[in-house]
Amino acid sequence: MVTKHIAPTLDDVARAAGVSRSTASRAINGGDRVSPEAQQAVDDAILRLGYAPNRAARSLVTRRTDSIALVVPEPDARILTDPFLAGVVRGVSEGLGGTDLQLVLLLARPGERPGHIARYLNSGHVDGVIIASHHKDDRLEPELRAGSLPGVFVGRPFDSAGLHYVDVDNAAGARVATQRLVDRGCRRIATLTGPQDMTATLDRFDGWRATLSRAGLPTDAVAHGDFTVQGGAAAMERVLAEHPDVDGVFAASDLMATGALQVLRAHGRSVPDDVAVVGFDALGAELTTPRLTTVLQPVVEMVAAATSTLLDMLAGEVVHPEPRIFVPRLVEGDSA
Structure with a gap:
């Protein structure tokens, strides 16, 4: 005959700790109005009995879900191919180590109505949110600002008033990259940009343009991409067709730089002898x-800072509104 194991209940914990059921419940759900002695007695009873709280019942008491969302408003295929996005997912997951919080990953779906993710977030499904790779039309910024859900952006919002975020100084990074090409002697320097509805794209473009203007060089060799290898290759093809004298390229991501290298090779252009190339990310x-x-772009440190900030917010600590901005640096390779 098999004896069925019966899981200990809240009443068992209260009885073993010598406290009332309501005191045991308060001790388990945050210790509000519980004496240190009673808290210790309940903690000891939980350990002895192997009690596991019922999360559904607990959420009714605390109004907490014990989960946070990581929002990446990109197609799921991008998560598998973009090292920056993969690093964000890994970084947040590692940042939650040692906590009881579960990670909920929210991705964009084809044809999804604008605001769908924002409505989900404001419906009480999660306790907080980290948002990475957001676009202007996602409506995440105004919805998060108007609601009460704690959140942190990885990347500067278009309107940062009232929002917390961490970022790398994208404009400074683009200036460093472009100056590397100028110092090398390049005089026809193109840029392959990312999507125009992302602040990282706009900031990196501004850094490229400012550096060339300061050097007295033309700023008309521009082709827009989408932070992918395919997008970088297509942008490089357009640059070569419109500006065959190009001798330097600043690609706004390493994936786009990879696509540019493939196209340059196919056109018989030697890198860096004929065309020098600098990317952005240092991921792969x-x-x-x-x-x-x-x-x-120190994605690990950025995501760690965002996760730490969110955990502080969830703990009720005072979090200063100033953004955390990381300083980029050039990583020397052989392409420039």
Whole structure:
């Protein structure tokens, strides 16, 4: 005959701790109005009995879901191919280590109505949110600002008033990358941009343009991409067709730089002898041929800072509104 194991209940914990059921419940759900002695007695009873709180019942008491959302408003295929996005997911997951919080990953779906993710977030399904790779029309900024859900952006919002965020100084990184090409002697320097509805794209474009203007060089060799290898390749094709005298390229991501290298090779252009190339991210740049010169975006540190800030907010601590901005640096390779 098999004896069925019966899980200990809240009443068992209260009885073992010598406290009332309501005191045991308060001790388990945050210790509000519980003496240190009673809290210790309940903690000891939980350990002895192997009691596991019922999360559904607990959420009714605390109004907490014990989960946070990571919102990446990109197609799911991008998560598998973009090292920056993969690093964000990994970083948040690691940042929650040692907590009881579960991670809920929210991705964009084809044809999804604007505001769908924002409505989900404001419906009480999660306790907080980290948002990465957001676009202007996602409506995440105004919805998060108007609601009460704690949240942190990885990347500067378009309107940062009332929002917390961490970012790298994208304009400074683009200036460093472009100046590297200027110092090398390049005089026809193109840029391959990211999507125009992202602040990182706009900031990196501004840094490229400001550096060329300061050097007295033309700023008309521009092709828009989408932070993917395919987008970078298509943008590089357009640059070569419109500006065949190009001798330098600043690609706004390493994936787009990878696509540019492929196209330059196919057109018989030697890198860096004919065309020098600098990327942005320093995520997998060592895998390209030639090894890519790029700008380091410290994604691990950025995501760790965002996760730490959100945890402080959830703990009720005072979080200053100033953003955390990381300083980029050039990582030397063989492409420039």
